[in-house]
Amino acid sequence: MSVEDPRPIFGYASTDAPVEWYDATRRDLVVIALETTGRYTPPHRICEIGMVRMRQGRIIDEWVTLVNPDRPTGPEHVHHIMGRDVASAPRFADEAYEVLRRMAGATIVAHAAAFEEQFLAHEFAQAGITVPVFPALCTHELDRVLRPESRDHRLGAACAAWGGPLVDSHTALGDARATAWMLPQMLRRARERGCPPRSEVVPPNLPDFDLPPVVPTIRASYGLVGPGAAVADSAIAPAWYPDPRGGLHFRWWDGHAWSSEVASPRHRIVSADARP
Numbered sequence: 001m002s003v004e005d006p007r008p009i010f011g012y013a014s015t016d017a018p019v020e021w022y023d024a025t026r027r028d029l030v031v032i033a034l035e036t037t038g039r040y041t042p043p044h045r046i047c048e049i050g051m052v053r054m055r056q057g058r059i060i061d062e063w064v065t066l067v068n069p070d071r072p073t074g075p076e077h078v079h080h081i082m083g084r085d086v087a088s089a090p091r092f093a094d095e096a097y098e099v100l101r102r103m104a105g106a107t108i109v110a111h112a113a114a115f116e117e118q119f120l121a122h123e124f125a126q127a128g129i130t131v132p133v134f135p136a137l138c139t140h141e142l143d144r145v146l147r148p149e150s151r152d153h154r155l156g157a158a159c160a161a162w163g164g165p166l167v168d169s170h171t172a173l174g175d176a177r178a179t180a181w182m183l184p185q186m187l188r189r190a191r192e193r194g195c196p197p198r199s200e201v202v203p204p205n206l207p208d209f210d211l212p213p214v215v216p217t218i219r220a221s222y223g224l225v226g227p228g229a230a231v232a233d234s235a236i237a238p239a240w241y242p243d244p245r246g247g248l249h250f251r252w253w254d255g256h257a258w259s260s261e262v263a264s265p266r267h268r269i270v271s272a273d274a275r276p
Contacts, residue, residue: 006125010108010117010136011201015145015190021198024135025187029054030106032116033175035081037074039115041122045069046092047081050172051102057184063102064173067092079170093127100124100131107199111155111179113138135199139179142186142197158182 013024031052038044047069053061066081066089073081092099099120110116113136124131143150143158150161155178164181190196 006121008117009121009124009131009133010113011133011199012113012141013107013135013137013197013199015142015195015197017198017200019198021200022135024107024137024197024199027135028060028106029109029137029180029183030103031109031176031180031183032103032120033110033172033179034116034119035079035170035172036119037069037071041119043071044074044119045071046119046123047073047086048079048172049095049099050174050176051099052173052176052180053102053106054180054183057187059177059180061102062173062177063098065090065095067095092123096124096127096129100129103131103134107135107137109137109139109179109183111138111158111175112140133201135201137197137199139183139186142190145195146186146189146193155179162186 031054033050034046035048036044036046046067048064048066050064051062052059066086068086068089068091070091073079073083073086076082117136139158140153140155143153143161147153147158147161150157155175159178159182162182162185164178164185187196
């Protein structure tokens with residue numbers, strides 16, 4: 001396989017595909033967004049990856065990491081990722097199997113998905129990893145089909161049209177969350193019109209993995225910071241989550257910040273002032 005010309009890894013769903021094709025929305029949906037050092041690869045590389053896993057219209061897992069691209073980070077005025085932020089970050093090859101694990105058993109979703117595909121295909125090829133062709137759905141194209149009267153199908157315009165927030169634009173997790181928020185609305189409209197996205201790609205023959213519950217997290221201007229540090233975290237519902245400070249227990253997230261209340265993961269024994 002040529003690193004300069006890696007094979008495609010996405011098999012795109014269509015809204016006018018034959019009924020006998022595979023329904024691309026029947027499995028989990030994994031929304032992927034990337035920040036990169038430029039528009040095309042090569043020579044440009046990934047410098048941040050954000051992934052949101054959805055099941056039956058609900059977010060069940062989120063993951064984000066900075067990536068050392070081994071080159072200048074490029075348009076810092078857009079993504080605000082500086083060279084010093086990624087200097088100690090893992091390289092894509094270090095996280096490649098984690099990315100693949102989180103893609104397993106899912107239909108991949110991205111806005112302008114061909115952009116994410118070219119970078120992921122190149123990075124996997126550069127790491128020497130052969131990956132299957134995943135069923136994939138491009139929300140840019142889906143928005144174009146569902147809103148043909150619009151001339152602007154960029155992520156911000158699509159979010160505004162579908163009533164979803166776009167918080168922390170041009171961060172990988174912020175863009176992935178925004179796509180995930182509007183996706184159920186788009187799929188509902190597609191089904192109402194009798195055109196659910198279908199794919200000719202057989203579901204990838206990869207094992208399903210147990211993924212941890214979602215833990216609120218976001219990137220600030222200079223690298224990864226702890227949960228509760230940015231307004232975007234208010235999108236995560238109040239609940240018990242694995243404690244970001246470590247330890248084998250849960251901590252209460254009130255929708256805006258972490259509390260002092262903790263609970264046992266086995267017996268759910270909580271502190272006296274914990275919320276029900």
